[in-house]
Amino acid sequence: MKKSPLGPLARKEDLTIEDLPSETVVYDRTRNRMHCLNRSTSFIWKRCNGDTKVEEIAAQLPEVGLPADLDLVRRALKALDRAHLLAGGPASFDAALPSRRQLVQRLGLAAGTAAALLPAITSAVAPTPAMAKSKDDHDKPKKPKKAKKSDLRFD
């Protein structure tokens, strides 16, 4: 595991990264997995250059409307690590991290804004068209087969 002695390092290999106004979409080509990083996670991830310490990243958090709280960065790093978006092997971010609810209370965030502000990653393995179709078929109530419309073609 090649970990920078100073700070965390974002993984770059085999990733397709697309920056959008409110999130960053990352496609992991080796695992065929897509991750959507919200603004604060994306902000933290982009600062993982190996030279910036966790404390320094936390100090920059007010730029995305969050308080400079170390636990916010630690939580984001833990999620990024779990999503295999940090270079090197699994890191240890388990050191007694507060829960999301505890963080919201401690930072005094309103419930509505917390969802948008707090670091979050949505991950998805794309269902193949066959899987998606079988899910749709399962979800939808079965309709009786319609008679073929005669006006789709002349006859």
Next chain:
Amino acid sequence: MSPSGEIALILACLQSRYNPGDHNDLKASAGGVAWAGVLSIARRHGIVPLVHVSLSAGQAQLPESVESDLRREFHESAANMFLHAAELLRLLNRLTERDIPALALKGPALAALLYGKLSLRTVRDLDILVDKNQVGPALDILRACGYAPVAGVEGAGPSVSGKLRKHILLTHQEAGFSVELHWAVADPSFALELSFEKLWVDRQIVMVLDQPVATPGNEDALLMMCAHGTSHCWGSLKWICDIAQAVSVQPGLDWSRILVQAHGFGCSRMLFLGLALARELCGVSLPEELEPGVNSEKVVRLSREVKSAMFVEKAPLVNLERTLTFIRSRERFRDRIRIALRFIAPELRPNARDRALVRLPDSLQFLYSPFRLVRVLLFCWKRAILPILRTALDSPRFRDWAASPPK
């Protein structure tokens, strides 16, 4: 056309991409709309990613549930696009290994080319164009990759089936991917002869998931987008957004070459129609040299019709309506005749339905041909001629003429 609040919001989303100052319009449009309607229109027109991104960038106040639905659908669409992109690369690599030149049409290649981000475009299937002589070997490769032609066309190819005129549809037996293997960019009845050789010579390389993929050059791609939109009677905003994006992000487009080429293929009107729709619906600016064509009377009239039909939920167009649209989208008489003949010839052949409607003895079988002709004429009268007459009678020009007929 006076768009409903939902349509106005959708259009404001698209227009804000090319006119960033319009974010205020976006916020204003977002007030009091029926969000279920907005989502439904975005879904139907394949533009959920564009709407999601515009609304996020415009910081429009969305109800929480709508925002989460939109975000979820965007994530699903993006994941689906990445999956299709990976599959496209797998197939193109196999074709390349066997020295079969192949061009990726639409789908992930177009998303990468126009938007620079795969996640901003939706995809349903993959389109690969090969030379007509390579269809057999390409089919073998696709079969080896787990694909089979859809039921009814097993073993078919351009050389063995007259019915398949531009592509063969295959599906992956386990994953369910759909691939259209093309050997022509348009059905012969559409009279657009962009050959594979020409497209291959003018091809460009676009990076899809960090791998190079060959796709038609910008100028050819624009013509193909306009032809594709016309062939589907412009039923989806997604195609118009593609054209707007092409015009917007490719300032180096060689317009004189595009115009000469369109003129040569007799598809200038299709080109101008696509550009007019991109300007009017997405608010993209067009170069001055295109103004005369885009503002020509026939293009303006066609564009008005397309726009008025675009957001109306109705039964799919029948062949006759589609054919009439194709004919009106072309400027050369010979192309119009060719399209009309292609449509008329098979329609005039008596079929089982005629025989079921009227049972004639063997000695009178020859009467099925005139009977069929009468049926076709009645159908044309009801579905085409009457609506055209009604539209003409309603037109201001006719009303003016009726009010003061020329002496």
